[in-house]
Amino acid sequence: MHPFAIRVRYGDTDPMGFAYYAQYLRWFEIGRAEMLRALGTSYRAVEEGGVSLPVVEAHCRYFKPARYDDLIAIETGVLVLKRASVRFGYRVVREADRELLATGHTEHCFLGRDGKPGPPTPVLAELLQRAPRASERP
Amino acid sequence: MHPFAIRVRYGDTDPMGFAYYAQYLRWFEIGRAEMLRALGTSYRAVEEGGVSLPVVEAHCRYFKPARYDDLIAIETGVLVLKRASVRFGYRVVREADRELLATGHTEHCFLGRDGKPGPPTPVLAELLQRAPRASERP
Amino acid sequence: MHPFAIRVRYGDTDPMGFAYYAQYLRWFEIGRAEMLRALGTSYRAVEEGGVSLPVVEAHCRYFKPARYDDLIAIETGVLVLKRASVRFGYRVVREADRELLATGHTEHCFLGRDGKPGPPTPVLAELLQRAPRASERP
Amino acid sequence: MHPFAIRVRYGDTDPMGFAYYAQYLRWFEIGRAEMLRALGTSYRAVEEGGVSLPVVEAHCRYFKPARYDDLIAIETGVLVLKRASVRFGYRVVREADRELLATGHTEHCFLGRDGKPGPPTPVLAELLQRAPRASERP
Numbered sequence: 138m139h140p141f142a143i144r145v146r147y148g149d150t151d152p153m154g155f156a157y158y159a160q161y162l163r164w165f166e167i168g169r170a171e172m173l174r175a176l177g178t179s180y181r182a183v184e185e186g187g188v189s190l191p192v193v194e195a196h197c198r199y200f201k202p203a204r205y206d207d208l209i210a211i212e213t214g215v216l217v218l219k220r221a222s223v224r225f226g227y228r229v230v231r232e233a234d235r236e237l238l239a240t241g242h243t244e245h246c247f248l249g250r251d252g253k254p255g256p257p258t259p260v261l262a263e264l265l266q267r268a269p270r271a272s273e274r275p
Numbered sequence: 276m277h278p279f280a281i282r283v284r285y286g287d288t289d290p291m292g293f294a295y296y297a298q299y300l301r302w303f304e305i306g307r308a309e310m311l312r313a314l315g316t317s318y319r320a321v322e323e324g325g326v327s328l329p330v331v332e333a334h335c336r337y338f339k340p341a342r343y344d345d346l347i348a349i350e351t352g353v354l355v356l357k358r359a360s361v362r363f364g365y366r367v368v369r370e371a372d373r374e375l376l377a378t379g380h381t382e383h384c385f386l387g388r389d390g391k392p393g394p395p396t397p398v399l400a401e402l403l404q405r406a407p408r409a410s411e412r413p
Numbered sequence: 414m415h416p417f418a419i420r421v422r423y424g425d426t427d428p429m430g431f432a433y434y435a436q437y438l439r440w441f442e443i444g445r446a447e448m449l450r451a452l453g454t455s456y457r458a459v460e461e462g463g464v465s466l467p468v469v470e471a472h473c474r475y476f477k478p479a480r481y482d483d484l485i486a487i488e489t490g491v492l493v494l495k496r497a498s499v500r501f502g503y504r505v506v507r508e509a510d511r512e513l514l515a516t517g518h519t520e521h522c523f524l525g526r527d528g529k530p531g532p533p534t535p536v537l538a539e540l541l542q543r544a545p546r547a548s549e550r551p
Numbered sequence: 552m553h554p555f556a557i558r559v560r561y562g563d564t565d566p567m568g569f570a571y572y573a574q575y576l577r578w579f580e581i582g583r584a585e586m587l588r589a590l591g592t593s594y595r596a597v598e599e600g601g602v603s604l605p606v607v608e609a610h611c612r613y614f615k616p617a618r619y620d621d622l623i624a625i626e627t628g629v630l631v632l633k634r635a636s637v638r639f640g641y642r643v644v645r646e647a648d649r650e651l652l653a654t655g656h657t658e659h660c661f662l663g664r665d666g667k668p669g670p671p672t673p674v675l676a677e678l679l680q681r682a683p684r685a686s687e688r689p
Contacts, residue, residue, distance in 0.1 A: 146584070147594070148577050151423055152430040152481055158330045158381075159304075159424060162297035163562050170560070170620075180561070181620040192296045196334045205428055206584075206595040243296075284446070285456070285565050286439050286573060290619055292566040301424050308422070308482075318423070319482040343566055344446075344457040434606040434657075435576035442573075468572045472610045519572075 138212035138269050139172040142232065145207045155202035162195055165227045165243055168211035172225075176264050188258055190245035193222070197241035201231075208232040214271030220256055222246045226271025242271075276350035276407050277310040280370065283345045293340035299377055300333055303365045306349035307381070310363075314402050326396055328383035331360070335379035339369075346370040352409030358394055360384045364409025380409075414488035414545050415448040418508065421483045431478035438471055441503045441519055444487035448501075452540050464534055466521035469498070473517035477507075484508040490547030496532055498522045502547025518547075552626035552683050553586040556646065559621045569616035575653055576609055579641045582627035583657070586639075590678050602672055604659035607636070611655035615645075622646040628685030634670055636660045640685025656685075 149160045170180050183190070203209055209231055216226035222244055229239040247257045257265065287298045308318050321328070341347055347369055354364035360382055367377040385395045395403065425436045446456050459466070479485055485507055492502035498520055505515040523533045533541065563574045584594050597604070617623055623643055630640035636658055643653040661671045671679065 144581075144584075146577065147427050147580055148433045148435060150428050152426050152428065153327065153329070154428040155329075157424045158333055159297045159300035162300060163560065166297075166561055167558075170558075179620055189291065191291070191293075191340075192337055194334075194336050195296055196332075198332050199330055202329075206593055282443075282446075284439065285442055286571045288566050289561050290564050290566065290568040295562045297562060301422065304423055305420075308420075317482055344455055429603065429605070431605075434609055435573045435580075438573035438576060465567065467567070467569075467616075468613055470610075470612050471572055472608075474608050475606055478605075 138214035138226070138228065138271055139168070139175050140210045140212045141168055141171040142208055142210055143167060145203050145205055145209065147205060150205045153202070154204055156204070158197070158199065161197045161199070161229060161239055161241065162243075164209075164211050164229060165195070165197075165213075165225070165241060168213035168227050169225050169243070172213040172268060173264070176268060178264060183261060186258060186260065187250045188261055189248045190223070191248055192243050193246055194244040195241070196243075197239055199239050201236060201238050203229065203231065203238050209238065214269040215265055216242055216271045218265050221254055223257075223265055276352040276364070276366065276409055277306070277313050278348045278350050279306055279309040280346055280348055281305060283341050283343055283347065285343060288343045291340070292342055294342070296335070296337065299335045299337070299367060299379065300381075302347075302349050302367060303333070303335075303351075303363070303379060303381055306351035306365050307363050309349075310351040310406060311402070314406060316402060321399060324396060324398065325388045326399055327386045328361070329386055330381050331384055332382040333379070334381075335377055337377050339374060339376045341367065341369065341376050347376065352407040353403055354380055354409045356403050359392055361395075361403055414490035414502070414504065414547055415444070415451050416486045416488050417444055417447040418484055418486050419443060421479050421481055421485065423481060426481045429478070430480055432480070434473070434475065437473045437475070437505060437515055437517065438519075440485075440487045440505060441471070441473075441489075441501070441517060444489035444503050445501050445519070448489040448544060449540070452544060454540060459537060462534060462536065463526045464537055465524045466499070467524055468519050469522055470520040471517070472519075473515055475515050477512060477514045479505065479507065479514050485514065490545040491541055492518055492547045494541050497530055499541055552628040552640070552642065552685055553582070553589050554624045554626050555582055555585040556622055556624050557581060559617050559619055559623065561619060564619045567616070568618055570618070572611070572613065575611045575613070575643060575655065576657075578623075578625050578643060579609070579611075579627075579639070579655060579657055582625035582641050583639050586627040586682060587678070590682060592678060597675060600672060600674065601664045602675055603662045604637070605662055606657050607660055608658040609655070610657075611653055613653050615650060615652045617643065617645065617652050623652065628683040629679055630656055630685045632679050635668055637671075637679055
């Protein structure tokens with residue numbers, strides 16, 4: 138899976154001193170954006186190419202809290218690639234001791250310029266096929 | 276389920292003009308806080324009573340986008356109440372036409388002052404038993 | 414000034430248990446949106462009418478912290494209305510004891526459909542002229 | 552001034568496709584945290600040393616918008632160091648063409664373990680004295 142390092146910021150944390158639970162979905166966005174960039178494109182370029190990937194489902198399991206100023210790695214890969222949708226898998230790992238903090242996935246459909254769901258462009262399909270794979274297993 | 280009205284703000288929305296997907300988890304937090312308040316307590320009072328409810332799982336399905344300045348209702352109820360955890364269910368409904376925009380759930384354990392999971396206090400258990408019920412069905 | 418009540422949410426607060434400082438600018442956005450609504454329009458309608466009001470300056474002074482679950486009032490008014498810009502003033506007041514927590518202002522230019530700054534439409538100008546006035550004084 | 556690179560994320564942007572105005576204050580937080588880190592400490596270590604730096608004032612001027620996926624540099628320095636407060640200055644620069652997007656400052660008091668304002672610890676005072684200087688000039 139593709140790793141990307143992120144620092145937990147003051148504005149991300151709650152009164153318990155832990156990263157707020159919605160923050161993980163922001164990190165997932167960063168994870169998949171950076172995985173696309175590592176494959177040689179960007180989500181901006183994908184959108185400019187006429188396809189957007191709206192989220193149709195998001196899921197996160199929280200094992201241990203991320204704390205203020207922790208350095209964490211968001212690991213991202215493709216979990217399932219179907220004709221009209223893709224599911225990305227994520228792992229959130231604390232860099233200091235490689236402790237697994239959370240796992241999750243997001244599912245996206247492919248939306249064309251006409252606003253209708255359909256298959257991805259050939260370029261995007263080829264790119265997602267050679268993306269790192271994710272596993273459902275923690 | 277307990278309804279609470281929220282307005283979609285500029286800062287909540289993304290370049291597509293839709294509410295950002297992590298925002299729904301913030302709305303779920305507001306939904307369960309306001310359901311507790313309607314039952315005669317508050318999450319602050321619960322925490323001050325010695326129990327916190329950290330999220331162990333969050334899930335959301337997105338059917339239709341919420342747009343800037345839309346008035347939406349977050350409907351919240353208890354989905355499953357177990358000895359050491361509770362699962363809340365949510366529905367996000369557009370007020371104008373009662374269109375269902377999203378459904379989701381969050382699962383929480385009960386954490387005592389010692390930081391260990393366990394059963395809720397009798398007061399909290401009684402309160403969650405008389406909370407509105409949620410359904411897994413959209 | 415036009416008051417609008419907001420509850421401080423868990424996701425708004427930091428490890429000190431206080432509302433995060435950037436949150437106040439979100440509250441200012443809510444304050445000016447609701448002041449426009451009280452005047453009989455909405456920012457969405459203003460934008461659809463061909464004028465947007467991008468922020469060119471924002472300022473906030475923080476006197477006392479807003480805490481989790483506090484009910485606060487955002488009071489909004491027009492501070493200065495010029496030919497090509499408007500400055501809104503804000504006061505953040507804790508509802509429980511009317512304590513002043515923060516004051517601030519935002520300055521906006523009027524941007525036409527051509528993306529160029531200029532005067533507001535006559536409808537918007539008239540509306541801002543009858544808006545509540547704000548004062549620079551705490 | 553101390554530079555730190557940040558990518559504009561989808562969740563940071565608004566329906567105009569621009570970074571939301573409150574986001575700049577989050578970036579300022581990242582800027583000052585990373586400046587402290589470059590000086591050999593961290594804000595977490597400063598807090599653990601018994602001093603917190605709550606924000607008493609924040610200000611931002613917005614010249615040009617930051618867009619989704621833009622790489623920006625947050626440049627941070629000390630603007631004014633007084634006996635009981637410090638003012639940090641910031642510049643937000645687009646990496647691609649070194650265009651200045653925004654400038655701003657935040658003012659902080661030093662709060663001891665007793666919750667009372669006062670002078671910084673000698674360690675913190677020495678550190679802020681050798682921090683990069685910021686200028687009020689755009």
